Amino acid sequence: MKLTGVVSIYKPKGLTSHDVVNEVRRLTGERRVGHAGTLDPLASGVLVVGIGREATRKLKEIVGQEKEYLAKIRLGMTSTTDDEEGEKTKLSNYRTIELANIQSVLKNFVGTVEQVPPVYSAVKIKGKEAYKLARKGKVVELRPRQVVIKSIDLVDYSWPFLTIKVVTGPGVYIRSLARDIGEKLYTGGYLTSLKRTRVGRFTLTDCVPIETLAKKLDSSGKI
Known part of the structure; x- marks a missing residue:
């Protein structure tokens, strides 16, 4: 059996x-x-x-169904893959961000938002996965998608690391969220660790x- x-x-x-x-x-x-x-x-x-x-x-x-994640973000740097695997670039114009500023920025990402998937993802462009095209050095342009982020709670912050708990609908890339939070803070950012705690x-x-x-x-x- x-x-x-x-x-x-x-x-x-x-x-x-x-x-x-x-x-x-x-x-x-x-x-x-x-x-x-x-x-x-x-x-x-x-x-x-x-x-x-x-x-x-x-x-x-x-x-x-909704999903819950615990995500750690590294601010002050960017990554070509939006996570630890990519080539890193340290930004020279960033500054230490106050906690109140971070809390304010996080609120902007709650609700129905436009999100561009990571270039290194399985999203298909004319039948081919984006990450395969990117690895060949081709320019990859992905369209933004509407996704739902139900809540973002600040768990810990000690510059340059930020830990958040995120509850999402389907189709959300936490790597993209980390990148976008960094962009909104004008520091850059990428995902250093991710644990999915609920589906x-x-x-x-x-x-x-x-x-x-x-x-x-x-x-x-x-x-």
Whole structure:
């Protein structure tokens, strides 16, 4: 009997979401496995995985549910990828930003906002992923999209690092948010770490590490 169901897996930093899906396939023997929203390799946290035909159908609904993130931003520098992986540029004209200024700027990003995806993303341009074009040195221009950011809470600030908790609708790039916050502060900024703490009703406390998934499966073959 093949194992089926929807499970929240803790994706560690360094693995792709597809790596996790492949490992679940190996563990369960089920080829029909998918996930409800990609996490970048540098990100960690909640990855909701569906195993089997019925479970993968449920993922379409889960993808559209709100998500919660804990994000750390480095101000005073920019990155070609809007995160730690890219080539960094230190800005010479920035200044230390007061806390009140940061709180004011964060409010501008709550609600329905226009957001340009990162150049190094899987967004397709004429059928080709933007990141593949960027790696070839081609100029990539992506159109802004309307996305919904439900709340941004300031968790910690000690120049040049800013930590925020963000609740979003679907389709939001936290890398883009980090970049845009830096631009609004006139300091530049990029994402240094990201943890997804919730997808819909699935939270970090519900997660199982990929290596212990087999122990969560009961004898009926259901998760």
